Amino acid sequence: MILARRAHSGATVCKALIAIFFLTLCIVFSYDRLRGTSSLQVLSSHLPSNGNLTAAHFPPKLIKFWINFADSLEKARPVCSEIRIDHAPPNDTETRFEPDNPNKERVDFLRLSAEDQQAVKDSHSFMVKQALHKAPNLFYNRRTKGIVTTAGPRYVPILLVSLRMLRRSGSKLPVEVFLGSWDEYNSTICEGIFPSLGARCRVLTDIYNKAPSVAKPEHFQFKIFAILFSSFEDVLFLDADAFPGNNPDDLFLTEPYISYGLVTWPDIFGNTASPLYFQIASISEPPVSLRLSSESGQLLLSKSKHAADLLLMTYYNYYGPSYYYPLLCQGSHGAGDKETFIHAAMALDRPFWDVRERPWVLGHWKNGQFGLVAMAQHHPGDDWRIKSGLNRSSDPTTPRPLFVHNHFHKLDPKTIIREGGPTRDTEGNYQRMWGPKGSILNRFGHDVEQEVWKEVLVTGCEASTDTCAKIRDYYNAMYGDSYDGEII
Numbered sequence: 001m002i003l004a005r006r007a008h009s010g011a012t013v014c015k016a017l018i019a020i021f022f023l024t025l026c027i028v029f030s031y032d033r034l035r036g037t038s039s040l041q042v043l044s045s046h047l048p049s050n051g052n053l054t055a056a057h058f059p060p061k062l063i064k065f066w067i068n069f070a071d072s073l074e075k076a077r078p079v080c081s082e083i084r085i086d087h088a089p090p091n092d093t094e095t096r097f098e099p100d101n102p103n104k105e106r107v108d109f110l111r112l113s114a115e116d117q118q119a120v121k122d123s124h125s126f127m128v129k130q131a132l133h134k135a136p137n138l139f140y141n142r143r144t145k146g147i148v149t150t151a152g153p154r155y156v157p158i159l160l161v162s163l164r165m166l167r168r169s170g171s172k173l174p175v176e177v178f179l180g181s182w183d184e185y186n187s188t189i190c191e192g193i194f195p196s197l198g199a200r201c202r203v204l205t206d207i208y209n210k211a212p213s214v215a216k217p218e219h220f221q222f223k224i225f226a227i228l229f230s231s232f233e234d235v236l237f238l239d240a241d242a243f244p245g246n247n248p249d250d251l252f253l254t255e256p257y258i259s260y261g262l263v264t265w266p267d268i269f270g271n272t273a274s275p276l277y278f279q280i281a282s283i284s285e286p287p288v289s290l291r292l293s294s295e296s297g298q299l300l301l302s303k304s305k306h307a308a309d310l311l312l313m314t315y316y317n318y319y320g321p322s323y324y325y326p327l328l329c330q331g332s333h334g335a336g337d338k339e340t341f342i343h344a345a346m347a348l349d350r351p352f353w354d355v356r357e358r359p360w361v362l363g364h365w366k367n368g369q370f371g372l373v374a375m376a377q378h379h380p381g382d383d384w385r386i387k388s389g390l391n392r393s394s395d396p397t398t399p400r401p402l403f404v405h406n407h408f409h410k411l412d413p414k415t416i417i418r419e420g421g422p423t424r425d426t427e428g429n430y431q432r433m434w435g436p437k438g439s440i441l442n443r444f445g446h447d448v449e450q451e452v453w454k455e456v457l458v459t460g461c462e463a464s465t466d467t468c469a470k471i472r473d474y475y476n477a478m479y480g481d482s483y484d485g486e487i488i
Helices: 007-035 039-045 060-075 114-137 153-168 187-196 221-229 249-253 275-281 303-318 320-329 337-347 380-387 437-444 448-463 465-479
Strands: 141-150 175-179 199-203 232-238 242-244 262-264 298-302 360-366 369-378 401-405
Touching: 060 114, 060 221, 060 303, 114 275, 114 303, 141 153, 141 221, 153 175, 153 187, 153 242, 153 448, 175 187, 175 221, 187 199, 221 232, 221 303, 221 337, 232 249, 232 303, 249 380, 262 303, 262 337, 275 320, 275 337, 298 303, 303 320, 303 337, 320 337, 369 380, 437 448, 448 465
Parallel strands: 141 175, 141 232, 175 199
Antiparallel strands: 232 298, 242 401, 262 298, 360 369, 369 401
C-alpha cells in the first residue's frame, strides 16, 4: 500500500489506482473469454454464505474465544531455553531423513537437558488440559465448508493462478484468503479480482491483535491461525502455490473425511520426529517406518471433530520456532508447521487419515539429475478404498492424483520463464515443466500442465507487456494452438 507524502503525490496515486482498476477489469473479462464464462456468473456462483466478499469482520464470539485462549497460550510458555539442533556430519544419510531408512530407528539431533525436557513436558501437559477444556467453545459457522489460504503481496500472482485452476476444476467452494495485516490489503485485489473468483480477504490482525500480549506470528505460523480464525466448520487448507487438478468438492462428503475428520498427505522424506517429542507428549513412540513425514500444502480438517487438537496444533505452532519445529522436524527439509497437525491428533488420541500413497514427483531430468518442480498428491478417497481393501472392480487400482503443489518453482509469471528455470532444457530450449505429456494425460485424465499455463498467461499479462509476450511465446511454442487471447 502506497502512502502519499504530499497532496500532489496523493493525486498521482489515485490516478494510478483508477488505471489499475480498469486494467483489472480487462484481465477478468479476458479470463472470462478463455473459460467461456462471465465474471458475473463466476461471482454469483461462488459467493460465501454471508454474501460479503470484501475483507470480512470477525464475529464477537470468536474474538472473545481468542482473547481467552491466547491467555492460555501465554500461560503455557515453556520456562526453559530454546531447543537446539546438533546435526550429524553432512555425509551421514540419516541427516537427510531418507524415506526408506534401513536402520528402522529414529534419529535424534536435539540438545535438551533433563531439566529443560521436564519444563517443556509440563507446558505440554498444561496445554493439553486447556485445549480439551476450551474446545467446546471454539466458534465457527456450523455446517459450512470452504477453502482457506494465506498470501502476502508477493504471493498474490501465484495465488491468482491457483484460484483460477480451482475454478477451472469446477469447484464451487468459497475461499477465504488471510492477509497478515492491513498493510497487505489491496482494494483492487480484495474488492475486484478475488470476489470474481469466489474469494474474500480476511485480515489476521483484526482479530489477532485483540489479544495484545501474544507474540507476532511469522512465516509458518500464519497457516494455523488462518485455519483457526476461518469461518468454516470443514476446512480445506491450500498453500498459495497448491491447486487441484480435478474438482475437490466431494472430499468433505466421502471417506475418509466422514469417519476421520482430519486428512493429511505425505512428503517425500522419512519421518523426522525426535524420540524426545513422544516423551514430552507422554504417548508411545510409533515405529519410524509407520509413515513418512507430512507435506502440508493441503490439509482437510473438521473443527467439530478436531477442535481440541486444532488448539493443540495452534500451541505447537505458536511455540514452533523455539520448541516444536525442532522437536518434530529436527531441521529437516521444509521444517515448520508440517508435522504439527498429525502429532497434535496423536497426542490427544484423535483419529486421522494419513494418505499412504507417496507423492508423485513432477519434473524432468537435467545433466543426469532429476529436477523437482512440483509434487502431485493423491485422492484420499481412492487411497482409503485401496488401503482398506474396499476397492471395486470399476475403481482405479492406484490412487488418482488430485492436488499439485508447485512449491519448488513457484508459478510466478514474472519469474517462471527465466533462463535456467524449469521451462528450459540444458541447451536453453523450451520444455514442459512436469515431464512427458502422456503421463500427465494418463494420470489426471487431461493435460493439467497446459491448463495451468493458460492461467499463468492470463495472470502474467496483468504484470507487464514484456511478461505477457514471454509467456505467450512459451505457450505457443509448447502447445501449438497459437493462443492469442486478447489479455490487455
